[in-house]
Amino acid sequence: MEDIRDFTMPPCELLALGEPAHPTQEPVFEHIRNELFASLADANFRSIALETDRVAALAVDDFVRHGTGTLDTAMRDGFSHGFGDLEANRRLVAWMREYNEGRPAGERLAFHGFDVPAENTSAPSPRRYLEHGRDYLGLDLDLASLLGPDERWSRQEAILDPAMSVGGGDEAARLRAIADDLLTALYTRAPELIAATSRADWFRARTHLTAGLGLLRYHGRSARRIDEAARISGLLATRDALMAQNLLDIRGIEERRGATLAFANISHLQRNPSSMRMAGMDLGWSSAGSILGSLLDGRYTVVAGSIGRSEALGLAEPRPDTYEGFLQRRTTTWGLTAATTVPAARTRTDTRPGQAYAPLSQATVDAADAILHVHDASAYVRTTPH
Numbered sequence: 526m527e528d529i530r531d532f533t534m535p536p537c538e539l540l541a542l543g544e545p546a547h548p549t550q551e552p553v554f555e556h557i558r559n560e561l562f563a564s565l566a567d568a569n570f571r572s573i574a575l576e577t578d579r580v581a582a583l584a585v586d587d588f589v590r591h592g593t594g595t596l597d598t599a600m601r602d603g604f605s606h607g608f609g610d611l612e613a614n615r616r617l618v619a620w621m622r623e624y625n626e627g628r629p630a631g632e633r634l635a636f637h638g639f640d641v642p643a644e645n646t647s648a649p650s651p652r653r654y655l656e657h658g659r660d661y662l663g664l665d666l667d668l669a670s671l672l673g674p675d676e677r678w679s680r681q682e683a684i685l686d687p688a689m690s691v692g693g694g695d696e697a698a699r700l701r702a703i704a705d706d707l708l709t710a711l712y713t714r715a716p717e718l719i720a721a722t723s724r725a726d727w728f729r730a731r732t733h734l735t736a737g738l739g740l741l742r743y744h745g746r747s748a749r750r751i752d753e754a755a756r757i758s759g760l761l762a763t764r765d766a767l768m769a770q771n772l773l774d775i776r777g778i779e780e781r782r783g784a785t786l787a788f789a790n791i792s793h794l795q796r797n798p799s800s801m802r803m804a805g806m807d808l809g810w811s812s813a814g815s816i817l818g819s820l821l822d823g824r825y826t827v828v829a830g831s832i833g834r835s836e837a838l839g840l841a842e843p844r845p846d847t848y849e850g851f852l853q854r855r856t857t858t859w860g861l862t863a864a865t866t867v868p869a870a871r872t873r874t875d876t877r878p879g880q881a882y883a884p885l886s887q888a889t890v891d892a893a894d895a896i897l898h899v900h901d902a903s904a905y906v907r908t909t910p911h
Contacts, residue, residue, distance in 0.1 A: 527861040529561050529828075530568050532895050538784050538824040539776055540565070541814060542897065543791030545830045547881040548611055551837045553902035554830050555613030557859055558788050559620065566624065571782040572635040572775070573617075576789030578605035579771050580654065580736050582638030583729060589621040590633045596622070605642065631782060639771040639787065641739050641764055646685055648744060650678035651700065654737030658707045661722075661730040662714070668703070671696045678740075684747045687756065692744025701745070704738040728778060735774070739767045754806040761799070762810035768793060769816035776821075791829050791883055796892035818892075828861065829893040831885050836903035838882050840875070847873040848885035852898035859899040864890050 533540055542561065544554035562573055575582070585603035587593035594602075596619055600609040608614055618636070625633040642649060652672050659666050672678075673696070682689040691697055711718070711731055719727050746763045749756055772787060779785050792799045796818040800809040817825045833853040834840055843849035848870045852862060873884040883889075890896065899905060 527863055527895060529564060529861060532826050532828065532861070533565065533568055533570070533784065536823045537826045538780065539772065539787055539817065539821060539826070540570075540784060541787045541789075541794040541817075541825065541827045543789065543794040543814075543827065543829050545791050545832060545883040545885075546835070546838055547790070548613075549607060550881050551832070551835050551902055552611060552613055553832070553835070553899050553905050554788075554897075555611060555617075556905070557897070557899070558786075559613060559617050562617070562786055563620065565784075565786055566634060569783040570786055571632070572637060572779045572785045573621075574637040574639045574772060574775055574785055574787045575608070575614075576606075576640050576768075576793065577603075577608050577638040578640055578642045579638040580642055580732055581605055582636060583732065585618055585638075586636040589618060589636050590625055590630075592622070592626075603636075603638075605638070605640065606644070635779065635782075637775045637785075639768050639775060639789075641743065641767045641771075642736055643740065643743055643764070645761065645764065647679060647681050648684055648740055648747075650675040651704070651737035651740040651744075654733045654740065655700070655704055655707065658704075658711065658730050658734035658737065661718070661726070661733075662707060662710055664707075664710075666703070668700070671700050671703075678744065683744065684760070687748050687750045690744060690748035692741065692746070693748030697741060697744060697748075701738070701741045704734060704741060708734045708738065731774075735770070739770075742767070754808060757803070757806065758808045758810050761808060765793060765799070765810060765813040766816060768813040769820075772813065772817060773820070791889065794827060795829065795889055796825075796827055797888045826895075827893045828895045828897050829864075829885065829889050831896055831898045832882065832902050833899065834901045834903070835882070838880055838902070839877070840880075840882060840902075843873050843875070844871070847871050848890060848896075849873050849898070852896060853900060856898050856900045858901075858905060859897065862896050862898065864893040864895055867896060 548555050581603050585599045588599035621634050678691050743763055746759050794814040795812055796814050799812040831849050833849050867890050872886045876882050
């Protein structure tokens with residue numbers, strides 16, 4: 526078995542750990558992630574980025590780095606997708622706050638989210654994000670008349686039905702132009718703004734404006750009256766492109782302090798394109814990882830997760846001729862294996878629709894640097910101290 530630090534040698538700057546199952550159904554990789562990040566903190570890693578709303582995550586970073594608020598408020602306000610309810614995430618945030626206590630600012634661990642403030646089938650109004658940027662710039666700009674009620678943006682029909690979308694109208698086009706102008710003004714006025722506030726406040730305003738502009742792009746995609754499979758694939762591609770942009774922005778912030786661990790579902794972080802079958806449609810798009818791999822090249826390292834058995838997911842012992850079967854024989858609890866040493870095998874077929882487990886495939890293994898395999902997820906979680 527390999528050590529995680531074997532895969533973090535320069536030029537690696539962004540280490541991606543992709544879990545193969547939804548964490549609310551199988552939390553084992555969140556617990557292992559915590560162990561790995563604790564060891565990486567001693568190996569020039571100064572930040573972690575999770576699959577959660579980037580703007581919301583600012584509240585968690587304020588808590589872990591500066592002690593602002595409480596652990597309860599950080600978990601309540603700083604996560605999207607219900608991830609603030611996960612015990613492993615709470616333990617991570619508490620540990621980061623304890624680690625940072627008394628350390629110099631430059632050595633403190635930072636917490637980031639890199640997801641957009643949306644779900645695949647719904648997205649909120651960009652109001653609060655654009656207004657934050659407007660207020661930071663000190664502009665007297667009325668956005669309410671163009672935005673209208675927040676509900677017309679946030680209802681599911683606005684994403685699922687192009688005829689009900691807000692994103693294709695004249696108001697949305699004007700809002701996108703305004704958001705672009707606000708972002709440009711943020712850069713043109715950066716010297717005076719940073720002198721009057723701080724670099725942190727400037728980056729916070731950029732994060733809000735980027736989120737608002739991303740939501741306008743997402744709503745614009747939803748309004749396209751094209752083939753349904755192409756439209757949904759375009760939405761998934763837009764979300765992953767925005768994730769990749771967020772991770773590149775995070776690296777720009779963190780590059781002088783140290784490397785970053787990114788943690789999310791493998792469908793977002795894998796170097797190969799993503800695909801899924803939904804409602805009878807075959808969907809495909811460029812994953813955030815495929816974008817990052819193209820742009821960062823050797824600075825981007827991918828560790829793909831796999832599971833042998835899981836009571837929570839209903840996964841029994843894998844067949845010996847599958848990828849998981851090969852790794853199962855090499856692992857008693859969990860361990861890392863260089864992807865190049867994993868022989869060709871079959872993709873396991875004992876999964877069910879809705880099981881939320883992504884089995885290893887030749888494409889995933891070929892595009893990864895290492896595989897993190899868990900022998901028995903349920904047994905590991907039961908023995909993890911709380």
